[in-house]
Amino acid sequence: MIAEIGHFALILSLVLATVQGTLPLVGAARRDTAWMALSRPAVAGQFIFVSLSFACLMYAYVVSDFSVANVAQNSHSAKPLLYKFTAVWGNHEGSMLLWVWILAFYGMAIASFGGNLPPALRARVLAIQGLLGVGFILFLLATSNPFLRLDPVPINGRDLNPLLQDPGLAFHPPLLYFGYVGLSVAFSFAVAALIEGKVDPAWARWVRPWSLASWSALTAGIVLGSWWAYYELGWGGFWFWDPVENASFMPWLMATALLHSAIVAEKRGALKSWTVLLAILGFSLSLMGTFLVRSGMLTSVHSFAADPERGVYILGFLVLVVGGSLSLYAWRAPTMRATGRFRPISREGALVVNNLLLVTGCAAVFIGTLYPLVLDALSGEKVSVGPPFFEASFVWIMVPLFILMAAGPLMAWKRSDIPGVSQRLILAFGAAATAAILLVALRGGPWGAILGLTIAAWLVGGVVAEFTERIRLARVPLGESLRRASALPRSAWGMTLAHTGIAILITGAVGATNWQTEHVQVMNIGEKVQVAGYGFDFVSLKESDGPNYTRLGAEFRVTRDGEEIAMLYPEKRKYWVQTMDTTEAAIRTTWIEDLYIAIGDPAVGGGIAVRIYHNPLVPWIWIGAAVMVAGGLISLSDRRHRIGVPRRSRRKLQPATPMENEA
Amino acid sequence: MKRKQRRLIFVSLGLAAIGLAAALILLAFDENLVFFFSPTDLRSHQFTADQRLRIGGLVEENSIVRDGLNIRFNITDLSNKVAVTFSGVPPDLFEEGQGVVAEGHMRDGSFEALEILAKHDENYMPREVADALKESGQWQGDEGQDEKGSK
Numbered sequence: 001m002i003a004e005i006g007h008f009a010l011i012l013s014l015v016l017a018t019v020q021g022t023l024p025l026v027g028a029a030r031r032d033t034a035w036m037a038l039s040r041p042a043v044a045g046q047f048i049f050v051s052l053s054f055a056c057l058m059y060a061y062v063v064s065d066f067s068v069a070n071v072a073q074n075s076h077s078a079k080p081l082l083y084k085f086t087a088v089w090g091n092h093e094g095s096m097l098l099w100v101w102i103l104a105f106y107g108m109a110i111a112s113f114g115g116n117l118p119p120a121l122r123a124r125v126l127a128i129q130g131l132l133g134v135g136f137i138l139f140l141l142a143t144s145n146p147f148l149r150l151d152p153v154p155i156n157g158r159d160l161n162p163l164l165q166d167p168g169l170a171f172h173p174p175l176l177y178f179g180y181v182g183l184s185v186a187f188s189f190a191v192a193a194l195i196e197g198k199v200d201p202a203w204a205r206w207v208r209p210w211s212l213a214s215w216s217a218l219t220a221g222i223v224l225g226s227w228w229a230y231y232e233l234g235w236g237g238f239w240f241w242d243p244v245e246n247a248s249f250m251p252w253l254m255a256t257a258l259l260h261s262a263i264v265a266e267k268r269g270a271l272k273s274w275t276v277l278l279a280i281l282g283f284s285l286s287l288m289g290t291f292l293v294r295s296g297m298l299t300s301v302h303s304f305a306a307d308p309e310r311g312v313y314i315l316g317f318l319v320l321v322v323g324g325s326l327s328l329y330a331w332r333a334p335t336m337r338a339t340g341r342f343r344p345i346s347r348e349g350a351l352v353v354n355n356l357l358l359v360t361g362c363a364a365v366f367i368g369t370l371y372p373l374v375l376d377a378l379s380g381e382k383v384s385v386g387p388p389f390f391e392a393s394f395v396w397i398m399v400p401l402f403i404l405m406a407a408g409p410l411m412a413w414k415r416s417d418i419p420g421v422s423q424r425l426i427l428a429f430g431a432a433a434t435a436a437i438l439l440v441a442l443r444g445g446p447w448g449a450i451l452g453l454t455i456a457a458w459l460v461g462g463v464v465a466e467f468t469e470r471i472r473l474a475r476v477p478l479g480e481s482l483r484r485a486s487a488l489p490r491s492a493w494g495m496t497l498a499h500t501g502i503a504i505l506i507t508g509a510v511g512a513t514n515w516q517t518e519h520v521q522v523m524n525i526g527e528k529v530q531v532a533g534y535g536f537d538f539v540s541l542k543e544s545d546g547p548n549y550t551r552l553g554a555e556f557r558v559t560r561d562g563e564e565i566a567m568l569y570p571e572k573r574k575y576w577v578q579t580m581d582t583t584e585a586a587i588r589t590t591w592i593e594d595l596y597i598a599i600g601d602p603a604v605g606g607g608i609a610v611r612i613y614h615n616p617l618v619p620w621i622w623i624g625a626a627v628m629v630a631g632g633l634i635s636l637s638d639r640r641h642r643i644g645v646p647r648r649s650r651r652k653l654q655p656a657t658p659m660e661n662e663a
Numbered sequence: 664m665k666r667k668q669r670r671l672i673f674v675s676l677g678l679a680a681i682g683l684a685a686a687l688i689l690l691a692f693d694e695n696l697v698f699f700f701s702p703t704d705l706r707s708h709q710f711t712a713d714q715r716l717r718i719g720g721l722v723e724e725n726s727i728v729r730d731g732l733n734i735r736f737n738i739t740d741l742s743n744k745v746a747v748t749f750s751g752v753p754p755d756l757f758e759e760g761q762g763v764v765a766e767g768h769m770r771d772g773s774f775e776a777l778e779i780l781a782k783h784d785e786n787y788m789p790r791e792v793a794d795a796l797k798e799s800g801q802w803q804g805d806e807g808q809d810e811k812g813s814k
Contacts, residue, residue, distance in 0.1 A: 234755075344672045356677055360684040367688055382699035382794070384717060384766075385692075392691035397684055520751055522731045572755075581755040600752035604729050609752045 003068045006056025007147035010097075013049035013104070014137040016042050020107070020130030024123035028195075036123035040111045043126055046133060047108040054101045057146050058088050067153040070094060070146040076159035076577050078548040086169040087160045092294060092310075093146035095173060099290075100136045102174075102181040103129065106210075110185060117206065124192035125185075132184055135317050143310045159548070159577035168228035176221030176248060180286040182214020183251060186258060187283035190276040191325055194332040199276060204266035207279065209636055211262060215255040216632030222248050223625035234583035234598035236613035238512060238621055241390045246369040247289030250362050254282035257358040260351050268340035268348055268413060273333040274355070280329060284322040285362075291318050292369075343415040350408035357401040364393040402455050402506065405499060406462020410469070424469060428461030443515075452510030459503040467496050494635025498628045505624025511617025524607040532614035534595060535559035539567075541608060549573040554599050554608065558588060570597045594618045697766060701795030702743040710769040718745060718774055719764040720795055727759055738763060738774070740795045746773040753779045762793075 020042035027035025057070070061084045066072040074091040075084060089095040107129040114122050140146070189207045193199045225248070230238045239245060258278040264271040291314040342348040368385045375381055406428045410421050422429075435457030439450045468474070470492065471484040517532045528537045537557040544551050552572040558565050568586035575582070585598040593616040600609030699717045700708065710716065723737035723744055732751060736759075737744045747765055757763060757779060765776035 341669075344669065344676075352673060353676065353680075356680045360680050364684055364688050368691075371692075382717075384697045384699065386695060386697060389691045389695040392695065393684070393687040396687055520732060583755055598752075601729075603731055605731070609732060611752055 002056050002059050003065070003147040003149065006053045006060075007145065009049040009053040009056065010137060010141060010147070013046045013053065013100075014134065014141065016046040016049065017130045017133035017137055020046060021127050021134050022130075024130075025127040028120040028123040028127070031120070033119065036119050039123050039126040039130070042130065043104075043107045043111045046130070047104040050097075050101050050104040050137075054088075054097055057094060057097060058085065061085065061088050064157065066155075066157050067149050067151075068146075069148045069150045072150055072154050072157045074160050075157040076548060077156055078576075079159060079165070080547050082167065082170065083160060083165045087164070089173050090160050090164040090169055093140070093144045095177075096136065096140050096144050096294075097146055098174065099177055099181060100133065100140060102177050103133055103136060103184060106181055106185050107133065110188075110210075114206075121192055121196065121203075124195055125188045128188035128191045129184065132188070132321070135321070139310075139313055139317065143313055157577075159575065162549070162573065162575040162578055162580050162582045163232065165548075165575075166228065166232055168224060168232070172221055172224040172228055174221075175217050175224060179214050179216075179218025179221050179255070180248075180251060180290070182210060182217055183255060183279075183283040183286050185210040185214070186279035187325070190279035191328065193276060194325075194328045197332055197335050199265065199272040199336050201266050201269055204262045204272075204275060205640075207275070208259070208262045208266060211255060211258050211279075211282075212632055212636045215252070215259055216629050216636065218248070218252050218255055219625060219632065220629045222252060223622065223629075227622055230618070231585050231587060232582070234585045234611065236516065236518065236585075236596055236598070236611070236615060238618060239509075241368070241387045243369050244293055246365050247292050250365055250369075251282055251285040251289060253358050253362040253365070254278055254285055257355045257362075258282050260354050260358075264340075264348050264351050268342065270338040270340040270342060270348055271352070271355075272338060273329075273336045276333065276336070277329060278355070278359075280322075280325045284318075284325070285366075287314075287318050287321060291315060292373075340414075342413070345411070345418060346416045347408065347411045347413045349416075350404060350411050353404055354401060354408065357397055357404075361394050361397040361401070364397060365390065368393070399451075399455065402459055402502070405502070406459050406465075409466045409495065409499070410462070424465055425462060427465040427468075428458050431461030431464075432458035446514050449510050449514035452514075453507060456503045456506040456510070459506070460500065463496055463499045463503065489640065490638035491635045491640065494631045494633075494638070497631030497634060499631075501624045501626070501628030501631055503624070504620050504627055508617045508620030508622075508624055512615055512621065515616045517614040519612045521610060522603045522607045523610045527607075529610075529612070531612045533560065534565075534614070535562070536597070536612055538610070546573065548577065549575040552599070552602075554597075554610075556586070556597055558595060566595070568595070568597050570599045572599050572601075589619050591619045591623070592617065699764075701740045701798065702738055702745045703740055703795070703798070705745055705769070706743060712768055712770055715766065715768060715777075717764055717766045718747075719762070720744075722757070722759050722761055722763050724759050738765065740798070747776050748773060749776040749779055751779075 020039055024036050024039035024042075027033070027038065057068075059065075060068045060071050061075055062081070064071065064075060064077045064084070066075075070091060070093050074094075075087050079087070083090075087094070089098040107126060110122070110125060110129065114125070117125070186207050189203065189210070193203055222245075225245070226238050229240070230236075258275065261271045261275045261278055265275045291311070294310065294314060340348070368389050372383050372385055375383055407421055407425060410424045432454050436450060436454045439453055443449070470488060471481045473481045476484075519529065519531045521529065523529065523538045525538055525541055528535060530536075535558065537559065539555040539557050541552065541554050544553060550573070552574075554570050556568045556570070558568055566588045568588055570586040571584040573582045573584060574580075583598050583600075585596055587597075588595045593614065596613040596615055598611045600611065602608045697715050697717055699719065702718065702720055705718065718738055720738040720740040723739045726735075726737040728735045734749045734753060736747055736749075738747055739745075747767075749765070749767075764780040765774065766778045766780065767774055767776040769775075
């Protein structure tokens, strides 16, 4: 019964989404307020029914109702409760329902926070959201219905893929989807603006917080996925340039570009049509990522089941959305004229270069990801494009971006001068030179690592220079500097944090890629090995039972200079239902470096294969990302992003520098 | 500065960025493309020892021989097979009778794998492997993959 309610609620939400996607659009064209006003109740109704539907599926999982095919295929009664909840989206059908729920959630959020949007714009934005909803709900109902029954009812389920039985599943997919789907809001605003033929600073101001929210969620989602792969797969790496990772990384690059160009559109009235284009491309790449991952064209843990029908549907939908919005763009964009002028050397100019580099980097990732698919389709030849390709192309495109990142925020709007900016960058020059000298003296290489860390130091120097200038540190009494700091808009704090986070992340990624030590060998109990100055004693190996698996647990004593500093317990698990093994690495982190142990299969002549990694600076990747997300959220809480909120009365002390109210 | 001049600067900047990117991408492509072969394909090709390639198929039943970290096994597409050596820890789902993809070099008629690629699901068959089996006429249908889809 519950499953049928869920199914029925989903059908009702399809009807409401259809209403939301059509009538208000007609109403906006005919300036009929009553029809336009329909969108809000329709959004609310859609949200309620999708939520109901989602709750029904969740209920079926929690009570292990194996008469529902989806539950029987992805759950098991012996599975811990947490994984009964998370298994809801640990499969194709459920994850698409989650996608639809988040889409409805964003629709609801626009309706709630958009009280001061012009009625016609609001009606159009919500209508586009409604049409996207129609596309996805129809997809669910037609090809991926999670509520189908099974007859006869199996006694137990087939269990969730053991790799997914991890707390990571509770956060990684939902956050990633909040990011992906959040880009639909910018997309809907872009399409609505194209229909109206008008992009004004107010429009950009509405788009910014949504892109920021989606960017923050996407950042968190991607990094959680990376962290998960790091500790679960037992390969000691954090990013593999796997097509599935790339599929989430491309929308992130676009969202980053969009965030920055929307600033120019809002503050300076320039780059309008470019911003609209980025909004369209960002969401298109989200859709394409979903298509690639879900159609089974890429095979990985993320492609739950290959079903050509679904692939064809998503491809058709993708063509419709991307083709339709780009055609509309080609038709309407030329009517948008920039009002703000600027010189090439200016804040706007720097942001243009930022955008060019991000988009070019995205293109490199795009080509590397799609080339094998295209070649296979055209010639049947099979190739793979691995990490070396991305390291040789994408990484080099990012180098000038990171260098520019220190200078951009120090430039004035409209026109700036290179000598002035370089003067303000003295701190950055100093930091970079110091870092380079110290690195050459202490580590001596490899030179890629030295270059990477020098750039990170340069970036930190630039961020600090910008921040101290903003609060006029050392030029005015300290008390006043602090007052200025506390009076800074939150978006300024957000930028400072996000840029600092990038520098920390670069440091982590560079350190981890260049200075990792890997040691693989067969070890017997009682044996000891030295890796990167640490001693690893293999103490014991025991078998025991977990809730739905058998665990082979090893015990290692880690020593430094003969003294014990930690005990590590890597495991190998054999899950009963899917008879599949997983590796649970044991990690000891000092926040500067990780010691990482994973065990493999028992060897024939006794002993067990052991992989030990010394991973310097890896934790900085997670810290950097957390700082970036914090920056995004703080900026999001800026009052100025909430339009309609009365502005605080201007304080007497306004920074008098040219970069006054900017982030 | 005139509007046209400014536009010219931005356009040339954009072109420069695209040109640079294209150069980087082409260079990187040239060096880093890895081609895939089935055991049958291997017979009709000659390889130099430094040419990196991928091969895929099924791990032949009863062919795995382990000696400490060294593993020897055969990859088969059920028409032809090739001997593979690997040193290290294979992924969790490396088993006889299962699909596998290995990356490495051909050396004296046998394959020296530097990497054995993981798969994530008991039913999952790498697409390259599925195609290789189809080509050799040994494909058993789509069972593993379709069972999971709702019918």
